[in-house]
Amino acid sequence: MQGRNMLSDLAATAQRLEQTLQRWIAEGWVQPFSDTAWLKAAFASDDLTLQSVVTAGGSLEVAYLAPQIDVTLLNSDVGAPLIASSRSDPRRDLPNASFVTQRSDVLSALLQGKAAVFKPGAPDAALVDVRVDRSRSVTQPTTEASLLGPKVAFNEDLTTSLNLVRNLLATPALRVRQHTIGTLSRTRVATVWIDGVTAPELVDEVLDRLSKVATDTLLSSEDLAQLAFHRSWTPFPTAQRTERPDRVARALGLGRIAIIVDGSPFAILLPVTLGAITKYLEALFGPPVTVIFVRWLRFVGGFLSMVAPAAYVAVLSVNPSLLPADTLVAVAQTRAGVPYPVLFETIGLLLILDMVIEASQQAPSPIGQTVTVVGGLIIGQAAVQAHLGSQLIVIVSAVTGIGTLLIPDISLAYAVRITKYPIMILAGILGFYGLTLCLIAIAIHLVAQESLDAPYATPFGPVRSWSLKSYTLMSRTRGERALRPGVYRPVTLRRQPKGGMKD
Amino acid sequence: MSSWQLWTIVFISSFCVTPFSFVTLHRELGGHVWVLPLLQACVGTLAAAGVVLLARAAPGASLVEVARRAFGPLASVFLLGVTVYVALWAPVGNLTLLLRIVQSTTLPYTSTWMTGAALTACSFYAAALGYVVFSRTTEVLAFILLPGIVVLATIAYLGPLHLGYLSQSPATVPISGADFGYALGARGFSLALAFLGLWPRAAGRPWVLYSATLSSVLLIGMLFVLPHLLFAQPSFALLEFPPLNALSTVNATYIGISSFWPLTLIIWYGVSWVVVAGSLAGAAHILHLWLGVPRHLAAAVLAVITLVLSQWTKSVTLQEDMVMFWTVWGYLAVVVGPWTAWLLLRLRETPAGRVHKVA
Known part of the structure; x- marks a missing residue:
């Protein structure tokens, strides 16, 4: 008796709720998804698909953006459960469905690759995730390849x-x-x-x-x-x-x-910081002595790629007396027949070199290697034979190109490639005096930069003794692992106990 | 930073700056070359004590604030003296000299206006960005240049080239008032350069002060002495008026080992930048704190003045007179001034009711 009364109470409550909902709909408080005209108006796009599905509970409307969804998933997770359901509202049988009442939520969901299922007169819409996964699988790094490190890179997802x-x-x-x-x-x-x-x-x-x-x-x-x-x-x-x-x-x-x-x-x-950005990846995996050697090698290579062309221009065009007489004669002989000033010769060939590097980066991998070989060897040799440049500038260009490739960060490599031109021009006008001043100006520029209040030129300026030691000399096991760099203002400086072992 | 650390900095930096001799004492001590910097370091350390004590007495306070606390209404006189000295030392003493060196060695056909403008513009760039940028740049330069200096100094002192610098020097130097005055002024200047802008930061970040002081003064000092040590020992004994003697430094490099002089010359460029940019940054900093002039505007005006004054043709006699004048001025501004300020500060700010112990 008591159970029957409860059931009747529940039915009365449901009826009252239904009446309340209908009144809200009539008064405009709730917008029923009975028609999908608003959806068509919102998208006005041909890839919006609306399908009617006839079920035991009546006709339902399924909406989705065709490029965003996986058709197989749509059939298995939406179509099949709806048709198989015997409920008055078959949407309740949809697996992993969520219900929303706001139109904006429906729009966002469709953009994210979900399907929306509407029941005429119902105040809500069911959302089912049927997005298509077109992201790449996890592949090897292409710009930060490592011989000894992990072979995993981020993808676009x-x-x-x-x-x-x-x-x-x-x-x-x-x-x-x-x-x-x-x-x-x-x-x-x-x-x-x-x-x-x-x-x-x-x-x-x-x-x-x-x-x-x-x-x-x-x-x-x-x-x-x-x-x-x-x-x-x-x-x-x-x-x-x-x-x-x-x-x-x-x-x-x-x-x-x-x-x-x-x-x-x-x-x-x-x-x-400059220290972080110039730290090459293999340093994390190699033995300490190798790491120190390669780190310095890369540092010198990167510096040479910026300075070598300018030094060449300064020596030959402004300060030839810096060279011993024998060397000067030998250098002069290599330039015999070259009609251009040293500055133009150097800028011209380095521009070609930069074009070659750029082309090799843009081209597919096998073609890129071919472009590099063709550009580096054949064009260089042809330029020398045509008296458009000396043999020495080919060597300088090669050192510059190789040095650029030694810079670990591609953005930094671009910066070095750009800055070598003003240095070269000033060296062509004022010799080593101009070169030195230009390097000082670059140093000023670098130390004036900050990244989230951290001095950009750390550990070189301001000098951070521990970081500098770690960067230039100390091994990764003793230096880099023991403490965190203070320039990042970490909550705790120490990373591990001294020696890296438990007591 | 403790007082002892500061004293150590002063001593080391003084040890490395321009040679200065007491002829009699030098002779009594056997005429060894290393005696000269040791003596000058002692004198310099004593002379610079005023700056050190003042910095220690008012940690975190700017020079302008300390001057006002010490001198009261007369603070402007002290600040004017320091500012004029720091601002004009570069064109009068250093930039003119450097441009002559550059013209006589590497760029004989290039206008000194162009070479001067290049260095002044580079110095203005740092000065306009503030003293912190200047000091950090100095550290970067030191990181690059100091290894070169160390190598050259090692070669010079260890004598693999059989130059024998640990042996007795060939001549002794007649002492003069100019030597004495310049030595004091130079010590004070070097310290003032390092301290002026970094003063407020000294309490919190002593390593900035430490490295900036050491690097700038080491560069200035070592580079002045080194070519003489390397290439022309006799001329080392004839240093009297430092700016003029710098020209003999260049001559010394010419007659020395030719493959070395480009390196020393390049380091000279770096050192000259340190001095010119430091002067501009320091003076702009004081003017900003003292009169509220925007830092970049003050640096721009001072840079133009620097460039114009550097082109002023001066006779040798006038240059000698100016060296004497600036020596006296510098002595008053950065040696006597800080000492006086420190004493006044002690007198004015001794806590009331403080009881001295009586035996």
């Missing part, structure tokens, strides 16, 4: 990228804060840091800057770096880009912050 980072840092202290940037692109951006390691004020600063980004489309991490963290006309990179999850994990362990943008295979690391 944010979830996959975050998964790769979390696999390396399996700690609950790893924090991920997601944002949506771009009024049109609605790009998902994730800020990642380790709680208790990264300085809270650093995190606040990054989150604040991201929240202030106002743009319609955000399609790459480079866009975000330019919008949020690049404040001057400097050619030097003020954000470090990497496609390696292991590099991101190491940076997070040092107290830095990573930003990953959906649709971009590169993460941004902040703050950035």
Whole structure:
């Protein structure tokens, strides 16, 4: 008796609710999804598909954006359960369905690759995730290849990228804060840091800057770096880009912050310093002595790529007396028949070299190698035979090109390639005097830069004795692993006990 | 930073700056070359004590603030003296000299206006960005240049070239008032250069002060002495008026080992930049704190003045007179001034009711 009364109460309550809902619909408080005209008006696009499905509970309307969905999933997760259902509202039988009542939620869901199922007169819409996965599989890094390190790189899918980072840092202290940037692109951006390691004020600063980004489309991490963290006309990179999850994990362990943008295979690391950006990857995996040797080799190579052409111009055009007489005669003989001033000869050949490097980077891999060989050897040799340049400038160009390739960061390599031209021009006018002043001006420019209040030229200016030692001489086991660089202002400086072993 | 660390900096930097001799004492001590810098370091350390004590007495305070606390209404006189000395030392003493060196060695057909403008513009760039940028750039330069200096100094002192610098020097130097005055002024100037802008930061970040002081003063000092040590030992004994003697430095490099002189010359460019940019940055910093002039505007005006004054043709006699004048001025501004300020500060700010122990 009592149970029957409860059932009748429930039925009465349901009836009252239904009446209330109908009244709200009549008064305009709730917009029923009975017609889908608003959806067509909102999209006005041919790839919006609307399908009617006849079920036991009546005719339903299924909406989705065709390019965004997987047809197989649509049939198995939406079509089949609806047809098989015997309920009055078959949508209740949809697996993993969520129900929304706002039109804006439906629009966002459709853009994300979900299907929306409407029942005439119902105040809500069922959403089922049937998005198609067209992201690349995880592949090897292309711009940061490593012989000894992991062979894994980010891809364009944010979830996959975050998964790769979390696999390396399996700690609950790893924090991920997601944002949506771009009024049109609605790009998902994730800020990642380790709680208790990264300085809270650093995190606040990054989150604040991201929240202030106002743009319609955000399609790459480079866009975000330019919008949020690049404040001057400097050619030097003020954000470090990497496609390696292991590099991101190491940076997070040092107290830095990573930003990953959906649709971009590169993460941004902040703050950035010259020491961090010039540290080559193999240093993380090789034996200490090898690391020190290669580190210096790369440092000297990178420096030469910037200075060698200018020194060549300065010596031959302004300060020939710097060379011993025998050498001077030998050099003069190599230039016999070259009709141009040294400065024009050098700029011309280096421009060709830069074109070759650029072409080899743009072309597919096998063609790229061919372009490099053709450009480097054949054009150089032809230029010498045609008396358009001396043999010495071919050697200088080769040193410059190889030195550029030794620079670990591609953005920094571009900056060096650009800055060598003004140095060369000033060296052509004022010799070594101009060259020295130009280098000093570059040094001033670098030390004046800051990345989230961290001096950009660290550890060279201001000198950080420990970092400098670690960068130039000490091994990775003793130097780099023991402490975190203070320039990132980490919450705790020490990473491991002395010696790296438990008591 | 403790007082002892500061004293050590002063001593080391003084040890490395321009040779200065007490002829009698030098002779009594056997005429060894290393005696000269040791003596000058002692004198320089004592003379510079005023700056050190003042910096220690008012940690975190700017020079302008300390001057006002010490001198009261007369602070402007002290600040004017320091500013004029720091601002004009570069064109009068250094830029003119460097441009003559550049013209006589590497760029004989290039206008000194062009070479001067290049260095002044480069110096202005750092000065306009502030003293911190200047000091950091100095550190970068030191990182690049100091290894070269160390190599040259090692060669010079260890004598693999059989130059024998640890042996007795061939001649002794007649002492003069100019030597004495310049030595004191130079010490004070070097310290003032390092301290003026970094003063407020000294309490919190002593390593910035430490490295900037060491690198700038080491560069200035070593580069002045080194070519003489390497290439022309006799001329080392004839240093009297440092700016003029710098020209003999160049001559010394000419007659020395030719493959070395480009290196020393390049380092000279770096050192000259340190001095000119440091003067501009320091003076602009004081003017900014003292009169509220925007830093970049002050640096721009001073850079133009520097360039114009560097082109002023001066006779040798006038140059000698100017050296004497600036020696006295510098002595008053950065040796006597800080000492007086420190004493006044102690007198004015001794806590009331403080009781001295009585035996």
